[in-house]
Structures are given as C-alpha cells and as structure tokens.
Amino acid sequence: MSRLRDRFDEPVSPAMERFASSLDVDLDMVAEDLTASKAHARMLGEVGVLATDEVEQLLGGLERIGSEFVAGEFVPTTSDEDIHMAVERRLTELVGEVGGKLHTARSRNDQVATDVRLWLKARLARLSEALNGLVSALVARTESDGRILMPGYTHLQRGQPILLGHHLLAHAWAVDRDRQRVAAATSRVDASPLGAGAMAGTPHAIDRRRTAELLGFGGVVENAMDAVAARDHMQEVAAVCAIAVTHLSRMAAELVLWSSAEFAFVRLADAHTTGSSIMPQKRNPDAVELVRGKTGRVYGDLMSLLTLTKGLPMSYNRDLQEDRRPLFDAVTTTIDSVELMIEIWSSLELAAERFTAELAGDPSLATELADALAETGMPFRQAHRAVARLMAELAAAERTLDTLTDAELEGLGLEPHHRALLDPRAAAERRTSLGGTSWSEIERQIALLR
Amino acid sequence: MSRLRDRFDEPVSPAMERFASSLDVDLDMVAEDLTASKAHARMLGEVGVLATDEVEQLLGGLERIGSEFVAGEFVPTTSDEDIHMAVERRLTELVGEVGGKLHTARSRNDQVATDVRLWLKARLARLSEALNGLVSALVARTESDGRILMPGYTHLQRGQPILLGHHLLAHAWAVDRDRQRVAAATSRVDASPLGAGAMAGTPHAIDRRRTAELLGFGGVVENAMDAVAARDHMQEVAAVCAIAVTHLSRMAAELVLWSSAEFAFVRLADAHTTGSSIMPQKRNPDAVELVRGKTGRVYGDLMSLLTLTKGLPMSYNRDLQEDRRPLFDAVTTTIDSVELMIEIWSSLELAAERFTAELAGDPSLATELADALAETGMPFRQAHRAVARLMAELAAAERTLDTLTDAELEGLGLEPHHRALLDPRAAAERRTSLGGTSWSEIERQIALLR
C-alpha cells in the first residue's frame, strides 16, 4: 500500500490504480525530479533544516537512484502511486529513515510543478534551436536556388511570376515568429514553484530563491497557491506548438502538391519517401504527409490542456495530473516535425525547369499591363477592367499573352515597347518595393534572417 | 531495408523512421491483423486464387505468429516499417516464399482499415456493456437510496426539494442516450473494407462478402475508394466518446462538490480516494477528479481526428496513419472512465441526513406558495411576484418559511391550511407530472431503464 495511505482502511481498487497512474508519462521526467530533489536537499542544508551529513546522505542516494534508473535497475511501478513516491521509497531503502526528511517543506504539488518546468525549459531550448535550423535551411535553399522563376499563387491559381526565394522566405518569416513565441513562452515557464508546498507555503525557514538559482530558473513564482494551480504556461506552450505545426502543415501540403505528377516541382529524397505495398511504381511523399497529419495531434493536445482547467476552482485538483501527457506530446511532436522538415528542405531536389515552364505568355503577366496602364495615368480600376476584358478574349481564342499584336497593345492604350513588360523574369525583378519578389529584396531579407 | 523499398536507392533516414512509425499503437491490433489475414487467405483459397495447401501453410504460419506474439517471441521493430510488413516478414520466414502470396488482391490500405474496424467493433461492444453497467448502477442506487429528500439545484442554488432518485435518473437517462449513440456508431463501423485494394479494387476474382462473413462484419463497404479513404466512422466514435465523457464529467464534478466539507453529501470509498503528501488529514476524491480531468483528453482526440482529414484529397494519404492514436485513446479512456464510475457509484456512502438537513422552512419551498396562489385563479406571474416580495422580506428579517403566520398567509391570499404545502417531502411527492420528482414517477422510469 502507498506510503500516503496511513489513514485509509482499504487500498485503492485495481481499476483506480490503473486509471490514476501517470507513470508512463512521468518516466520521462525522472531526471528532472532527481535534480529538483537535490537542489531542495542542498538548500535545506544551507538554511539549517537538515544537517550537513543528512544532506550528503540524501544527495548520495539521489545520485545513485539516477544511475540505477539509467541502468534499468530502478523501475518505478504503479504500486508506487507516482514517480515521486517511487523515488522516496527507493531513497529510504538506500539511506534509511533520513530519506523521509527530504519531503520537509515541500509537497508533491510544488514538486511536480517544478519537474515539469525543468522538463519544459530544456525542450523549449531544443525547439528553439530546431526552429533556428529550419529558418537556416530555408535561407540556405533561397541562397542556392532562390532565383528560380516560378508562378506565384493565390487561390492556387497562378497570380504573378515570382522568384522561388520570395516564396521560401515567406515560410521562413513565419518560422521566425514561431521562435519569437517560443522565447516569450519560455519567459513564463522560467520561474521556480519549489517550496510553495501544498499551496500555502511553509513555516520552515526555506530559501526559495536559492533553489531557483541552483536549478537555473530565472526567478520564482511569487504566490504559493499560484505556483501549484497555474497551468497557463503549459497552455501557452501548447498554443505556440499548435501555431508552429500549422506553419509546417502549410509547407508540407505544398510539398505534397509539388511532388505530384501534375506539378512535379520537387522530388523528395528517398530518405523521406516510401513505396506502396501493391503499386510497384509508387514514390509517396510520406514524410511531409506525416508532418501535415500530426498537426491535428497538437491541436488536440492544446484543446485537452485548455479544457483541463476550465472551471476548476483553486488550487491543485487531481485533474491536473492529466497535464503532462498532452504537453509532452505537443512539444515532442513539434520538435520532431521541425527537425524532419529541416532534413526535407535540405535534401529535396528542385526541378527548376518545371517551376519556370510555361511562364512565357502566361496569363499571370496580366497585372503588368494593368500596372503599365496605371502608370500612363489611367485610374487603376479602369486599367484593370480593360485588361480583364482582353484576357477573357484571349482565353476564348486560346491565345497566350505573347501573341499580342502591336495593334492590340495600342488598342489597350499601350505601345509596342511595352511588350518587354511581358518577360516573366523582368516582371518579377521589377517588384522592388519593400518585401517585393525582386532578388534585391530577397537578399535584404536574407541578411535580416541570418 | 523494408520489403517495399525495391525501387529506392537509399533507406529512409533515422529521423523519418522514428517519425513514421506507428508501432507502439499498432501493437494493440496484432490480433486483428492476424484474424483479417486468415480470413483473406481462406477466401483466396475458396475462390481458387490460392491452392488448398498454400492456404493451409499460410493459416498455420499466421496461427504460429499469434502464439509467438503472445509469448513475446515475435517482436515487430521499427525497421519492419509497420506491423503488417512485420507479420509478412515473419510469415515468410516461417512458411517460405508462399508467404508472399498472402498479399494478393489486397493492399495495406484496405488491410489497416479492416484491422481498425475489427478493433473498434470489439471495443464498442465493451463500451456498450460498460454504459449498461453504469445505467444499472445508477438505477440500483435509486432503488436503494432514491427516496432521500434533497434540494434540487439550478444555478447551484437550491430550487425545489426533490428526491435523490430523480437526480440520479437524470444522469441515467443521459447515459442511456450514450449507449444509443454507441449502437448507432457501431452500425457504421460494421462493414468490411477488405479487398478494396489500394483504392480501385482488384482484377482477382475475390469474394469480399465472404471475408466480411468470416470476420463477422454485417456488410461490406460498397466502394473501394471510400473503403480506404473514409475516416468518418472513427470521427463519429470519437464524438460519441466525447459526449459520453462530458456526461461523466458532470457526475464527477458533482461528486467532487458533494465530497467537500461544505456539502458533505457523500463519502467516496477508500478505494477511490487518496491522501496528501503533506497534509495528513486529507481524503481527496481523486477518482472523480481524474474522470473529470480526462474529459479534455477525449475532446483533444476528437479534435485531432477531425482536423486529420480536413481538406485531404482522395483517397488514402499517409496522414491517415495518425488516426489510431487518438481513436484508440478516446475509446480506451472512455471505457476506463465508465468502468470506474460504476465502481464509484456502487461503493460510495450517501449521507442521507446531510442531503435533507435544513430543508424545513427552506426558501426552496417558495414555489409551493406561488403554485397554490395560481390554483386559486391568480395569474402565475402575479403569484410569482407576490411570493418573491414575501421572500425578500423574510430574507431581510432572517426568517425561514416555517415561521409564516396565518396573517401573512392570508395577506398573500392563502389560508392557514396551505401551510401544509411547506412540508418538503410533500412538495416533492406532489410533483406527479410525467417525469416529475415524485416516487411514482421515479418507479415508472426505473421500469423503462431496466
């Protein structure tokens, strides 16, 4: 029976034991739990609550549990109630009754809150690094292949010719904001709840700033009830992840599209492609489909975390135990997805000729004529109307824009030399407004993103 | 390297291998995969695609894999690509090249769709049974304790006196609809996709109705592309689960409330209660808090499954592999939660005297006076107004309703004998309208729910 059931006549039922266990998830934060316990023990020694030799015994025991865990010799089980009780149980086996002193001036409530924050800080750092890597991969692609001319799409219709780099950097800027959000979320994760006790603090003369310092936290949670009840930092992290994977889903959906026979803009590396069990010719873009497919998973995690605390009164409620599963899943899935996208962008082949094919005379050059007319002084709306009518006529006659005669140009109000405007690369390079698709603007952005 | 990568130069990257694996989830449906393969082999034999001895060999091999799996001797690994390829690999080891004939006229697309439907049918049956059990537990409580008089709440304010059975059966009827929904969802799960191939069917002269029959399906999915692309039956199951756990969350929140010192209506069994690591007196209602806490988990699963297929073109896309994790989690969590609630309702202690305490003279009897006035012919709205004013005066004077004088009753338009209306049990028993809180109506509902 659990170490905490002294006042109970009966053990928990087997169904309850299974239902209540969070062992599978908590095993992921054994290291954090030991780290936090060591800092707590050390502080208790420094303020005189524990004697020096007691602290030494506890630290030695905790150290050994860490080694045992890595070696697979320390295996918490559901009968331990939870990971914290498992550690305390093993600690007492190793160092005797002094093990029972470790829990002075703390509660599982602040202990688990601390563990999760330690876990999160480490993973957010890794996520941040991964997002940096993804920005770099997109920038590197832009540097190597960014001058490829391609149709720019709105509504999945060809709109105006652009450079591939313009398109790639649109993705890069989105990822740039993701890393800003990770930093912002980290600032709210980075505070120590340790020493808050159950929710009221403790009469022991502990030093919470010292444990925060030992654990590398930037500060402490200022209110003990808030320290154990707050889950908004987790919800924020899950939201940041949900937004990030949404960006990935846009890239991924695009790469699925670009891998189709109809687009054939890219060829994913073999390393990210699989075959069919029945159709021998298949090269399926599984990697990006999976990235897209995991989007909903992170949305689900976020929704779980929000719903979790909806309408919960203060302070700690056991519902909150359900926080780690969706939180850890959201963060891990996002890191894995970002890291895979780095691989994908770095290894795929771009079919430059397919991107550029059929841009000569393409309807997507129509804006060039409207803009030219506007520059002659014609109101843009009127210019738009005139060119729209021309485009409808050409479409009906199945003619492309490069078949325009001088007479037709003049009929529109332009001159033969305006035909030069219809060169697609020139059209792209002409867009030199801040953030436009010209190469100079792309280079400016590369410098900013680096 | 995977058995399907014959046309690839490179293996998948390690990151991709991890990312793409669904092994952890799929291990849960090894039995279903083997069952489906056996039915497929048997049918292929019956229609003459396989020779009798080939069928025997395959069946023998599949049988043995089943035993090996149970014994922990057959262990699929991520290098197997997936569970289906792992089975085929092992099968070929066991029976030689004929193992490669099993995949005739089927694809992993229809195979996995079949496995999941088999898995689901079995769990929905169990969920249905659990919901029946929960209705029974609530009905049993009603039979044993349903006459306890208690305040009926709206807005968590005492409204009118009711019998506990009335309250319990309100929960039971909600669960009754949950089991209806499970049945409805099952009818859409209960169709065999096997033999649909990749999405176009097969030229082999197979008999899909026969495999459906062998597998116990009620019918076949009529269109091969639909067979591999459909996920709405999973989304429906997840929605049914989400609604069911919402009902559980309402019961659970109520039991948390009723376990508080302030209400003290119930005492959960030790089996569903835990202590605090720091506060020695605590008896926390963890079981019901966890039931409430898992609500969001199922919402998240539903949201994941919906998002998964949003905007996906036909037919199978690798995204769909992400279906099992949320589906299995939603169904398993719901079953576990329902089963635990059965235990909880069956074992908790009801504090009859606390339910009934302070109902004499309680403001919640005010409706009795308004109804009585309405029966004298006074418009109900006018009666409501008169009694509301009286109640405000009593509240200001800190008087209860049983202190009403004859003069006050007459001032209201009633007579001294109307004081009898203020007996709380009589007030509850008077509500004999269909579905009202009188015991006769409760008994009528018990008969319907049984």
Next chain:
Amino acid sequence: MSRLRDRFDEPVSPAMERFASSLDVDLDMVAEDLTASKAHARMLGEVGVLATDEVEQLLGGLERIGSEFVAGEFVPTTSDEDIHMAVERRLTELVGEVGGKLHTARSRNDQVATDVRLWLKARLARLSEALNGLVSALVARTESDGRILMPGYTHLQRGQPILLGHHLLAHAWAVDRDRQRVAAATSRVDASPLGAGAMAGTPHAIDRRRTAELLGFGGVVENAMDAVAARDHMQEVAAVCAIAVTHLSRMAAELVLWSSAEFAFVRLADAHTTGSSIMPQKRNPDAVELVRGKTGRVYGDLMSLLTLTKGLPMSYNRDLQEDRRPLFDAVTTTIDSVELMIEIWSSLELAAERFTAELAGDPSLATELADALAETGMPFRQAHRAVARLMAELAAAERTLDTLTDAELEGLGLEPHHRALLDPRAAAERRTSLGGTSWSEIERQIALLR
C-alpha cells in the same frame, strides 16, 4: 426592470445586460416559442387548468404577436431580459392579466429547451434534404460523366487508372453516411421537454404527452431534470455537422486542386468564381475555398458546445444559454455549405481530355504487371519486387511503360500478349471486384444510392 426582479433592489448593470443578452440568436426562434406556447395553452385548457375563454384569449394574443413579429411591429429589446419574457410582456399588453397565466406549470428552462428542439427538428429535416440533394448531384454527375478515365490517387500520386464515377461515388457514400447520422441525431432531438418545469416537474395535472403530440414530437423526455439539463443532443448534432463539413472540405480541396492550371481537370461556373482586385486574369475558385474555410467554423462550434457542459453540475445553469449561438451556427453553416456544393457539382465543367491525358504508358499501370505475374503463380511480394525494379530502370531511362519490348516482358516472366494489360481503360474495367472501379460496379452502386 425585468418582470422577474421583484425581489431585487437594483437592476442589472448595463455591462451585465449586454453580456447576458442572447436576443440576437433567440430572434431566430420566435416562431418556435409562439408555437410551443400555443400548445401549452391548449393543453392547459384541455386538462382544466385554464378556462376555455382564457385559452382563446391566449391563443389570439400569441397569434397576433406572431403577425406583429413578422411585420416588424413586435421588437424584443435587451431590457426584456430574453425572448420569452418579451413575448409574455407583449401578451399581457394585448390580453391583460390572463397573459400571466400562460406560465403556469412551465419554466423558462423547459420552454427554451422545447424551442430549441423544435428549431432543430425543422433544420435537420432541411439538412437531410440537402444531403439527399448532394448524393443525387454526385450520382447524376456519375451517370453523365462517370466513364471518364482518370488517374486514381493515393498520397496525391497517380496510383492506378480509374473511372471518374468511382471517385465521385466515393464522395457520395460518405455523404450517405452523413444523412444516416442526421437521422440518428434527429431521433434523440425528437422528444418534448415541455412541462418539465424548472427541473422537478409540477403539481399541476398537466398532460405532457398531449403537448408533445400537438408539437409533433415523437415522444417526451422522461425525466424532468434531464429535460432541462441535457445538451448532448445538441453536441451530437454539432458533431454530425462537423463530420459532414469535413467531407465537404475534402471535395472542396480537391476542386481547388482540380481548378489549378497544373491539373485543369475542372472549370467552376462563373457563378462560383470571383476575380482579383489587382490581377485581371484571375478566375478564383472562391466558392469551394469558402466551403473548405468554413470547416473550422463548425469544429469551433462543436468544441464550444462540448466545453460548455464539461464539469457542470445538475441541472440548469446559466452557462447553457451559450448553447444556441454555436448550435445554430453549425447547423446553418452546414446546410448552406451542402446546398452550395450541390450547385457547384451540378454546374462545373469537366475537362475529360485533361483527366485522361498522359495515362497511356503511365507508371500507374505498373500494378497490372505485378498482378499478371501473381496470376502466373509467382508470390505477389516477389512480383511486386520485380516490377518495382523495372519501374526504377524505366524512370532512370525516362521511358514510359508502353515502350516495353517483348524481351523485357519476357525477362520479367510475362509474354508479349500481356502488353494488352497496359491499356489504361482496360485496366480500370478489369477491376470488377465488389466496389472496384469497373463501370458495372459503378452502376451497381448507383442503384443502391438512388
């Protein structure tokens, strides 16, 4: 001040008045509220609670309020507290104090529950009709254009040649299940809560079955507390809508794709297409983009409705007022989306030649060779491997399948006559297994869906 604030010293604050109002949404169910009130009045007369002339007065007044509302002369305002109080206020103005008798034996709790169920029943009928219309539109397209040969996709890669009808009917079957779900949800909506009162029933000798009958309900909600507390029927409807719009989003995304210059399979009607404010050539498939875009809206509505009742104790709580906005939005959005998709499918142009282009010699015929090898007795897995290797060689040499020499066929283990297998239409028609892409199977399904 509201008619119900007799015991309050102060009015609600302006912020509260705005916050608490659901007038904008409730105006949508004025007709239902009047219908329900008439049935209640008639029943009260039949059971003798009201005199015949009182009933006549009430019915006359309610009738007139209906006319006034249609004519814009009866305008509820936020100071009415809600629509029900507004009707009662106007009724009393019209018929005098007898108006105050209408509320005998009912509460706003059962009244609003009744109104919403009436509203829902009517809209679910319309949704059902719309879904029928969509199945019909897809079947009609199949009948007129279903023989068009096209690539069948998995992973958005060309897999095997199919007939367009096979693809269209895959969508139709999904919609068929949506209409099944609407019917199932309707069965749970179709019960009358009227007469449940606040949550405990009433001592008045009312006849709930009679009001149910007058209102066309299939039955009554059997427990009065359940009658006012239940929201699962709304959650179920929202879930059914969410699943239905997910299906629409798949069609819509496909039509966006098929409208692109790269696919160019379809041309949406002008009626469903818009231009660009800047690019004169654009024909954007806005209609289907909007259908896809509204998917998330319905998901959001579902999530709102689920969260709404999470953890709420019995019975009615004011939170529940927030049910109509998401419910009405989900249902209305779904009906509108389905109706628009009917228009779209019925009016778009199919570019038969684009669907079929480049299928001759296409890699998607590779399965034909593997299947042929399997029929010679070679295990399918081995056949798959041999053809996969061949396909890789052809791809490297940039050759199509129709360039295969006799020697190559024989090298594979086939014979020259097997070349006939590579005709794409024959490949599609060969798939005669139940649900396969052959025309005979498509015709069979048309008969089932009609």
Next chain:
Amino acid sequence: MSRLRDRFDEPVSPAMERFASSLDVDLDMVAEDLTASKAHARMLGEVGVLATDEVEQLLGGLERIGSEFVAGEFVPTTSDEDIHMAVERRLTELVGEVGGKLHTARSRNDQVATDVRLWLKARLARLSEALNGLVSALVARTESDGRILMPGYTHLQRGQPILLGHHLLAHAWAVDRDRQRVAAATSRVDASPLGAGAMAGTPHAIDRRRTAELLGFGGVVENAMDAVAARDHMQEVAAVCAIAVTHLSRMAAELVLWSSAEFAFVRLADAHTTGSSIMPQKRNPDAVELVRGKTGRVYGDLMSLLTLTKGLPMSYNRDLQEDRRPLFDAVTTTIDSVELMIEIWSSLELAAERFTAELAGDPSLATELADALAETGMPFRQAHRAVARLMAELAAAERTLDTLTDAELEGLGLEPHHRALLDPRAAAERRTSLGGTSWSEIERQIALLR
C-alpha cells in the same frame, strides 16, 4: 454586378453571394479601412504616384464616407462583394474616376490584412487595460478584505488555513501573465502589410515604411507573400484570449460555488444576479455562470482559426476570409468578460464569518502537527504517518483537533505548548516562506503587482 467581374459572363449565384459575404463582420472595421486608405493615398502623393490634387480629392471623399457611415447614409450591401469594394464604389460616386486610382499599388489582400491589424491593435490595447483593471480589482479586494481567514483548498477539500488575500492574489498573478501575453501578441500584430499587393509587391515606387508610420505601426511585414498569407498573429491572439478566459472560468466557477447556500462565502450584487421565472426565492449568480459559459466560445474561436490555415498552400486563399468572425468574437468576448469580472469583484459582498466558520479545531490544521514533529527532528514522512493515524482516530471518534489532550500530544511526540500551533490564524501567519500565505508575503506581492 461586382466591379471585379469584368471577365465573367455570369454573376455569382444568390447562394454564393450569401455564402461569400462577410459584410456583417466587416462592418466592424469600416473605420480601419478608411484610415488605411487615407494613409495609402497620402503616401502615393508623397512618392509622386498621385498628384497632390488627386490625393486631396481622395482624402476628402474618404472623409465624407466616414461621416456618411456614422450617419447611416453609407450602407454597404452584399452586392458590393465586400466592404473594400463598397468603399471604392462610393468613393467613385463622390469623386469620380480618380477614385479608381486609390487601388494603385495595393490589393485587397494587403488591404484587409492591414485593416485587421489596425482593428486588433486597438482592441488589444483595450484588453490590456481591462486586464490591468482586473488585477487592480483583485489587489483592492486584497487590501480591504485580504486578512479574512479561510480554508485553503486542494481537491476542493480543506487543506490548510489561509488568508483570503493569498487566494485572491493567486488569481491576480494569473491575470498578470495574461497581460504579459497580450503585450507579446501585440508585438507580432504591430507590423504593416500595406503595399504588399497581391503577394509579390509592386513595381510602383511606394514607401511602405511611410504608410506604416502614418498608421502608427511599429514596423512593416518584411516579405510581401508573408504579409498576405500570415494568420499566426491572429491565432496567437485567440490563444491568448482562450487562456485568459480559462482563468476567468476558474474565478467564475469558484464564485458560483461560493454563492451556494452550502458555502455562502459571497453574495453577488443584485446587478449581477437574476431571478427565476418560476421559483420566487431565487438569486442566481448568472453573471459568473455566463463568464464561465463563454469560455467554450473562445476555445471554439481558437480551434476555428487554427483549422482555417491547416494545410493551406501559399499564399492568400479565400478560406482566409473566415478569419475575422472567430477573431473578432474571441477578442470581444474576452474584453467583455474581463470588464464584467472587474464589476463583479468590485461589488460582491464577502461573508467574513462564513469563511472563517468552523476553522477552530478543523482537520486542516493537521499539517501544523506534522511540521512541528519534523522540527523535532523526526523525518517528515514519519511525522506525516503518525499524524495521519491520529486524524483517522479522531474522525472515527467524531472529535475535532482542539479536543486533543496533553497525553495525546505527548503520545505523538509533542508537548502541551504545541497546542498553540492549532490556532488557525497563527497557522496561516506562520507561513512566511516566499509566496506563503502570511500577511507580510501578501503585502510584498501587492507592491509587486501595483
């Protein structure tokens, strides 16, 4: 027919017109649209694209449209296609063909992106102010009533005695983080997309930094495609709102609870309370129930916004039009909820005697004994065990802690003077650790939050 349908033969269908309209939502940002247009016109004049008198005409026209809109004389209709086209239509009516020049070098894509960011910036400022107000209201309550002694809860069980101020500030700190998140989200909203055009920039020599400056933006969106495609800033805002309303839902649920007859800790002001249509005595805490009820609404909005862009390829797609409804709803609902909570906290009555009732001898003092034992050197775990056993015995004997005899204290290992530890206020005040419930710590936090 719309001004942009020059190349179309047919108008959009009526169903499409209704379906595609976002007028109802867009009317909320007419002011922002006019402001943005004025800045654009002014800049076009400054860079020489428009002549000075043209700019004057445009500015005059736009100014007048603003007045007309406020006066109800300018009424956009669905036949205008959208609000931007409505303004351009009216502008041309007012100033003639020069009105058609306003759209030079911009597209609706960047225009609407700009409008929404302007709208958002203003509302986020107001939300921030409201959150400040809520922190202030909680701090003010703490100053006036924070010394009230009350039970501190975990698991809704009485845990340890605390001061009310400790509890109130736990809420305040959560709101403090909400305002941090609003500030962080604002930083990503605060960049101008104006001048990005359709997605490629423009060849006109515009000055995007100048329009940004005129509009008060802190910067520009650096990539034109990102400028029109990005929706993550909206998703972030919705997430921030979802987290904030979750905090409100916790307060609200607590106030519902505290308003119950069983707790009776608070009495909401009449201004936030309503009656029942049937039960004359009722004082329902509607205001806080509604705040709790609206939580799901904001979750739904967030889910809608995330789903909206899931899997969307670059750049603008018409789906994105569905962004404003959920975004505006989330922000407005959150502001209204926060503002109402300020009113509620500022006006409710606290029943000090109810908070403190029954704390003498309460089991929630058990930790005092365990802590005292730990201070004698007994390991805390052992102390916990000893006290837990004592508490079980007392509970069985229905005794309170203040009945402990000297002998019992000594049996436990304590001395008679330790009985002083059982004074509940002393127990609270003893918790002077950082963030503990002592008044000194509360005062420290007040200073930080001010």
